[in-house]
Amino acid sequence: MKQFTLFLSFCIAALTVTAQSKLEQDRQAIKSLAGYYKVTFDYAETFAADTAYKFHPRYHTWGNEWAVVVEDSPKKIVIQHLLAVDDTTVIKHWREDWVYEQPSILKFDKDNTWKKVTLKPNEVKGRWVQKVLQVDDSPRYESIGTWTHVDGRHQWQSETDSPLPRREYTKRKDYNVLRRGNRIYITPQGWMFEQDNKKVVRAPEGDKILAQEKGYEEFTKTDEANFAFAKKWWAGQQSYWTDVRSAWDNIFAKNGTIKLTYKKDGKRLYERLFDMADQSAKEKWSAAKNKEEATKVINGYLTQS
Template identity: 75%
Template structure:
């Protein structure tokens, strides 16, 4: 005798499936909206310090033109590469953000250029997206999880995590060694906003001590695509090389529970080596095998065992 499933149960299951699918697609659309051609303004100000004798550092303000291009798009992973455009004929490969859905692992920043892999249960990651932010050389920077929320026409994601010092300060300050980030990303009619509530932390073997807090706004406002003509040409020549570099990093990070990177080697930082190699790859027309072979040699030279 066949078992008959009541129609209302079928409808409930079907509706639940459609709802889950539509939420995931809303998330994907929001993440994809982060790509585009932007004028970016950077505004940061320290707001509070527990030590009343602490002298607040000057506010930081800057701006630039940035192209955020999607270089990988699969149902549960979206990779966006940022390219900073300076004038009409200079491009700097900037930061990269990978978005992964219900990712069970995350690289957590500790201190002193060291990251440690953390693992999460299915319940911890259900419905959440991890934003993985990488340095200009595709080495780790910080990773954090959060849930995209779509309500009242607002599309927002937020999280908290530790990271190294921001580039605007890492070469100028040594009075703290960890930036605890409160990250909030939301779409705007003109583009998107990256709002931050950050704690500047002194981390020692005895624990964490708050030095100061700051507020940050990075506003991405859509701008004329014509400004990025040279950037498109430059990236067309470089993108295969950097795809190969990403694959090497994926291999290295996938095998490591702890990642520690050194500073300069023979007077050069890792990004300088990989940038120079990118130009060499284009000039000498290296294939993927050559790209990966050379990139792996350089990256492994900066890994501290």
């Protein structure tokens, strides 16, 4: 009996070490997404059931993007992306939050509306939620998946619904949901964000797939010197956006449904928050004031579902 107890203790200890090792592998893979990159964006529609459907032109562009870790705790890693347009212009780009074993996700429905969905324990165990936020830190989409580390390959994949991509939401009205098949994998040169997407028409009677699409966003490591101005710019902006994230966290915690209006008084939410960032830096606002003013602005765009 004593020998069996010792053996059982050894097995439990071994499993604990293995789990800890896997978690650390996951964390290192996620943190390796940060860095200085040239990013190429390539998308092409590939299939439509309706033979009369006219495929839209392929999309290609590129940019220099700095992905910087702004929060690193054992079970949460936050990476902010900054687009370095030139030596004098930086755009605060998208943000990705990685949270380990999060018990819920904010699921996109349609019409700028997201609803909190509770996950089952077996859907959460050992898995990471990737939250993708827009330039103003409003929600875009969340999905959950497992990082795998096999034969020297490190990858994560998921499927989830999202709003129309930025490249199309001002140009198209023929679909209203993008069902994303996401796959992220580490490459020798950086990392790849591969997508198998479905363009969905969501209506009360159900979903209809309009067309399918293949996407590649390739992040290739590039010279850090390209980001000198971006570093200087972010040093003056980072504390403000930390406070905006805190304001959003409180709003997410208090609301099971997030529904945002597109414009208010002729301005989008990101325009107001960006203007306020400059005002905060100029007038040296405190963290409390940043959070208070950001909360007021954001609440002005929240609507009843």
